[in-house]
Amino acid sequence: MPFVHAADTEQVLDAYAGAFVASPHGIPSRFRNGAHEFFEQLDWFRREDCERLPEELAWARRECPVVPSGFDGGQYVVTRYDDLRTVGEHPEIFSSTTPGVQHVPVALPPLDLDPPLHRDFRQFLNPYFSRSFLSRYLPRMRELADSLIDGVIDRGRLEFVSEFAIPFTAGSLARVVIDDDDPDRMERAVQAVTGVATGDPSAFERVAGAAAEILSERSAGPAGHDDVLQSLITARVGEGRPLTLDEQLGVVTVLLLGGLDTTRGAIAHIGRFLAQLPGFEQRLRRPEWVRRDLEEILRHASTVSVMGRTVVEATQMQAVVVPKVNARWELQSVGRPEAGPNQVLVRVHACAICGTDVWMANGTLSFREFPLVLGHEGVGEVVAVGAGVTQRKIGDRVGIPMVQKRCGKCDFCREQHPNSFVTAANCAAPILTGVNVDGAHAEYIAADVDGTVLLPDAVPYELAAPTLCAGFTVWAGLRRAEVKPSGRVAVVGIGGLGHLAIQYAKAAGYHVTAVTHSLGKRDLARQLGADEVVTDGAGLKAAGGADLIMHTSSNHAAVAGAMEGLRPWGKVVMMGIATDEMTLPALPLVSHSYQIIGSAHNGFEYLAEALDFVARGAVTPMIEVFTKERVAEAYEKAANGDIRFKAVVTY
Ligand code: HEM
Ligand SMILES: [Zn+2]
Ligand SMILES: [Zn+2]
Structure with missing residues (x-):
């Protein structure tokens, strides 16, 4: 499908590019600064840009294979073969249904369709473009070529595009697409198609008019034809429905739009090679040339600059x-x-x-x-x-x-x-x-x-998130310590883990003592469920001691101090991550038969339990919620310990 309109020979030959465009929802910021200026300013219809394109595409393939461009509100230019294949093979992501590089106000099936409807259209159209079917037009095309050459042969030279490529392409294609028995109407159709080929703005309307006239005549009369127009009447698509008139005329339009510039350009390239390459004519005259050489010419000198797709699913x-x-x-x-x-x-x-x-x-x-x-x-x-x-x-x-x-x-x-x-x-x-x-x-x-x-339905996302690690950590630690029912639990440190440890221990039925030096956290500790709040080991001992000390921070000294209040056969469970050394009093470890326990989540069953407490409302993580746009601030605050108590970022 050609998007570059070229009026004369030189321009047709310059139009080669061979890229592919997919319009995105937005250009990733990562690419913005480094993006090559050429692509940012690229206009597919500007001649200087087309001239530079091969060189710039080579750069892009090397350095930035999917390069953003500012054209038409923002597009990516996809330059590598493998990526083109991916785009082409995933219509569910890269759709043809929305206007591409050149916005055409009418429907253009099958070009602007995605599967499954696209398949239906191709199925009934394909037979009319097979080699064997098209060969029926060969005699007329030879006739046309002969008469065009006859018209200029005495002059000894010709303007190849306007005097041969355009009239030959238009005359042939008009035949293939609108094959009418009435010679006058056929002549009008050829004139209209030639008008399309030369950019006459009213020509499409005349083509559509002629096509509509023939379609309506044929729909009324008996079926006696086997050609493109007839297939538009008999075809069934989707759930077995006939084509609408818009679709019928759209197919006619796309066939002309798709066929004229491309074939004209291909013929122009062949003309140039004939003029420039010695021995090329001899090659073309060999009977088997079509399959091999024509394909090679199309590959080498493509007349299609660019194809468009719109990204309909975010990638x-x-x-x-x-x-x-x-x-x-x-x-x-x-x-x-x-x-x-x-x-x-x-x-x-x-x-x-x-x-x-x-x-x-x-x-x-x-x-x-x-x-x-x-x-x-x-x-x-x-x-x-x-x-x-x-x-x-x-x-x-x-x-x-x-x-x-x-x-x-x-x-x-x-x-x-x-x-x-x-x-x-x-x-x-x-x-x-x-x-x-x-x-x-x-x-x-x-x-x-x-x-x-x-996640249990009753747990909102914002509260589930901190439970996945913090809540999980303290609950698994409490479970691992296996404190006897009605036992006494001390929580050292009221932070991200500690504020949850108090709640979990309380919800599990233990007597809870919070150990904190921070006066500001005393009331909070009580609100969270602590039965007692003390400042150190002596305070803990005076308040009745603890069977378990939950070490939830990185402050080992505070825990060592709190052990003064640890009861005989008591345990310390360590849950916070620390990379330094921990010093503990050695004698009471033996004389009181203490256990020092590490805990590290220990199994997903404890996470399920931890979530259930939150679902019941027995435990509520204290969170500060940030939108993703404020994530830098969330991190700064978390790193500085300024969050009460868990930073949750929403996405
Ligand atoms: C040198 C000659 C040609 C070249 C290089 C060429 C190139 C292309 C390309 C690259 C596409 C894919 C566009 C896309 O998917 O976005 C395409 C589609 C199409 N072309 Fe051509 N084309 C040529 C000749 C023709 C002719 C002669 C006709 C009509 C008689 C034609 C009709 C179409 C149609 C209808 C489509 C849409 C097909 C679909 O969506 O399934 N093309 N062409
Ligand atoms: Zn974590
Ligand atoms: Zn393993």
Whole structure:
């Protein structure tokens, strides 16, 4: 389908480009600055641009194969063969139905159709463009060529496009598309088609008029023809309906629009090669030339500059990218993931910022190269399921915690432990959301179905997100400590984990003492459910002591101090991530038979329980919600410890 209109020989020959355009919903900001100026300013209909195009396309194929252009409100120019194939083979994403490079106000089936209707049209049209069918027009085309040559032969020279390519193409195509018995009307049709070929603005109307006249005559009379027009009357498309008049005339229009410039251009190229290449004429005169050489000419000197598609399904998404260590978190446009086998694609609604995210962003922990897309407290809705997925369906509300998949074959995996942070630390090749693969600080995430958990309906996304790591962490720690019913639990540190630990311990029926130096948090601790609030170990002891101390911060000294209030056979459960050394009093460990326990999620069953508490309203994470546009601020505040108590980013 030609989009470049060229009036004379030189222009036709210059029009070659061979690119492909798909209009996007927007140009990704990532490309804006680095984009090549040529493409930003590109006008497909400007001659100088067409001249530079081959060279610029070569640059793009090397440096930026899908290059944004500012043409017509913003388009991508897709330059590599493989990408063109992808675009062409996915009409559900790259649709033909919306106007492309050149907006034509009428329907142009099948050019502007997507499957399945597109297939229906091609099915009835294809036979009329087969070699064997078209060969019936060969004698007339020879006649036409002879008479055109006869007209100029005495002159010894000709303007090849206007005196041969256009009249020959128009005369032949008029025959193929509008094959009428009435010689006068046929002559009018040829004149009108020639008008189209030379850019006469009223010509389309005259073609449509002639076609409509013939169509209506033939519809009324007996069927006696076998040609394109007749097929427009007899064809059935969609659910077996006939074509509308608009569709019938649209096909006629697109055949002329599609056939005239292209064939004229191809013939012009052949004319040029004949004039310039010694021996070319001899090659063309060989009987088998058509299949081989014509295809080669079309490949080498294409008359189609560009094809248009409109992106109807987003292929990009906004994601939070941490460009390098300690850098500002940025919202960027990146490729949207797809659900692979055994994966689900989740439209993320919210993702909380975890202390571990801060540590990865500031380089304290490192699992992969920057740039990073973090986030292991993401929740959202399943919008697509990959092959083999049976446990989840579109519409399910899910969370994607950190441990997405274990390798399944290392020594650790062979022992069949439940998935948990212990898996993350011990499996030889685990897949860890937001750690060694992209996380959920993004609009979409594709995750292994077994690495997702169903969310109870009653838990809003904003509250589910911090439960995926923080809530999970403290509840799993409490469960692992196995405190006796009616036991006494002390929570040291009232922060992201601690404020949840108080609530979970209280909801589980324990007597809860909050240990905090911060006067400002005393009232809060009580509101969260603490029975007592003390400042240190002596206070804890005076208040009756504790069977369990929950170490929820990185302040080891505070915990060591609080152990003064730990009762005989008491336990300390450590849940916060720290990379330094911890010093504990040695003697009471033995004399009081203490247990020091580490806890690291320990299994998804504790996450399910943790979510149930939130669903019942027994535990409510304290959150500060940020829109994704404010993610940089959310991170700054989280990194500085200024959030009460969990930053949740919505997407
Ligand atoms: C050198 C000659 C030709 C070239 C290089 C050429 C090129 C192309 C290209 C690249 C397309 C795909 C456009 C797209 O999908 O966006 C196309 C489509 C089309 N062309 Fe041609 N074409 C040529 C001759 C013709 C002729 C002679 C006719 C009519 C008799 C024609 C009718 C059409 C039609 C109807 C379509 C739409 C097909 C569909 O959507 O399924 N073309 N052409
Ligand atoms: Zn976490
Ligand atoms: Zn493993």
